[in-house]
Amino acid sequence: MLTVHHLNFSQSERIIWLLEELELPYELRVYQRDPVTQFAPDELRSIHPLGSAPVLCDGEIVLAESGAIIEYVLARYGDGRLTVPVTSPQYPDYLYWLHYANSSLMTQITMNWIAGMAAEPGSNSGLLSALKERLERHLFLVEDHLSRATYFAGTEFTAADIIMHFPFGTMKGFYNVGLDNRPNIKAWLARISDRPHYQRAMKVAGHEQDPALDLGETRSVF
Amino acid sequence: MLTVHHLNFSQSERIIWLLEELELPYELRVYQRDPVTQFAPDELRSIHPLGSAPVLCDGEIVLAESGAIIEYVLARYGDGRLTVPVTSPQYPDYLYWLHYANSSLMTQITMNWIAGMAAEPGSNSGLLSALKERLERHLFLVEDHLSRATYFAGTEFTAADIIMHFPFGTMKGFYNVGLDNRPNIKAWLARISDRPHYQRAMKVAGHEQDPALDLGETRSVF
Structure with a gap:
């Protein structure tokens, strides 16, 4: 079973979205930013030393980095979907x-x-x-x-x-x-x-509204 | 024929090094930073709109971005070298x-x-x-x-x-x-x-000495 470690309001929503598009089963672990500092919680560091999201677990494998996780999931579980063949002009x-x-x-x-x-x-x-x-x-x-x-x-x-x-x-x-x-x-x-898979993913990721259309005020971290 | 557009003192040395390791033939086009501002010359923008290096040309294909070029070369010309099979634990x-x-x-x-x-x-x-x-x-x-x-x-x-x-x-x-x-x-x-392929690549890239061992004074850009 794939496990997605998701930090609210972060790049890990990409991995939820990817898995929703592929209709692959996954377990979700959600972490919340500190409401004042906006930092990720320390417990995320027990999953991966950088303490950032996304992190994907697949059995013993613990993998961070959006691009790497996307390539990994597509190569091992994608069955040719959402990617482009090496021989394609695209x-x-x-x-x-x-x-x-x-x-x-x-x-x-x-x-x-x-x-x-x-x-x-x-x-x-x-x-x-x-x-x-x-x-x-x-x-x-x-x-x-x-x-x-x-x-x-x-x-x-x-x-x-x-x-x-x-x-x-x-x-x-x-x-x-x-x-x-x-x-x-x-x-x-x-x-x-x-x-529809995007809409569902954003709900799972904790967005009350589509983040591309309106986010209200700009947040800041640091 | 592959053509590498190389800017001195930049990430494009990675692509020269990759092609040297693979012993693939390539043509080299070298661009020099402005000695005062350290900016890339404007002519690089005629190759790719961002005006940065590396850019690899392969016939009609014009591809920027180190990671993308590396994956492209390995997938189309690498014959399994310098990468890791999808099924490998690594x-x-x-x-x-x-x-x-x-x-x-x-x-x-x-x-x-x-x-x-x-x-x-x-x-x-x-x-x-x-x-x-x-x-x-x-x-x-x-x-x-x-x-x-x-x-x-x-x-x-x-x-x-x-x-x-x-x-x-x-x-x-x-x-x-x-x-x-x-x-x-x-x-x-x-x-x-x-x-040896690293040493040769760094010479081709214009380094007089190994950049990992000693670079002398720190430069600055902007």
Whole structure:
């Protein structure tokens, strides 16, 4: 039996969503952030030393890291679903967005978020504007891609969509990149919101409403 | 023919190293950072919109992102080398470190680096010390793993080692995490340094000396 260790309001919702899409059975363990500091509780460190989520357990195996868990589940239990064959013309796109989500986009968003917290108001405008320009370049890249593709790996929904959703969904509760002039990203979010497995996953993950559509106020951690 | 677009002093050295280990033929295009700003040159944007390296071209395919390029090359040209079979007990470890390198470790290092640049000296000590404590947790995780494993995926050298090397090698020219009390990471770096394909790759990438052993002064970008 697969066990998902899920921290509320975190990237572990991706793994719940993946398993719901695949209709695989799993056990859920839920952890709550400290309501004041927003830190994960210490008990999560007894599951994995970094004390972050997601963590997936499969028998003796304890695996963290969204991208790794997604690849693991698909390779061992996916039966070819939600991925793209190595020989497919869409394979490079699939791999790109699967890695890009956390390695580049989330890194850029996190840099902007942390730099904004670290700088005194009005100071370091050169650094902050360079970071803003870089984030804009990322948003342009994503928007441009979705002007030519229904989903990240082409015409079919795949795990690349699952991993790319968080930066535009729940992450915006921490740092909102803003999508006012991004109709293609918004249309893609709307397509995702219609998926019954997505809706169910977000309920299981503890969201009272669709995190991509409205989150209310922005939270902050640290 | 594969073409590697390589920016000096950047993550694209991983792709040169991968292809050297696999002994695959490739064409190399080298770009130089601006000697003052350390920014990548604008011509790199004509290859890929983000203007960063690595970028791999394979006929019509233009692929960025270290982890994606590594998976692509191994899946299409690797013939089972430098990776781990899905059925192997080492498969979860292989996947974990392959994704962890950029999604978690590089993100943490970058956060500490950017926050240090953004904060006025002496200010924001709470944020900076929280970031330092988090980076320590990462270094403990890596050091602890290498106390039990010769290479990241077990007894054999794999692409997980290639992707994990940059944060402890060339990256230290931008932000040095420090390894004074990390004998296992240092021993692993020394094992890597003995590899003829690594030595050749670093020369091709433009390093005059092994970047893991000594880089001289720390550079800075932005």
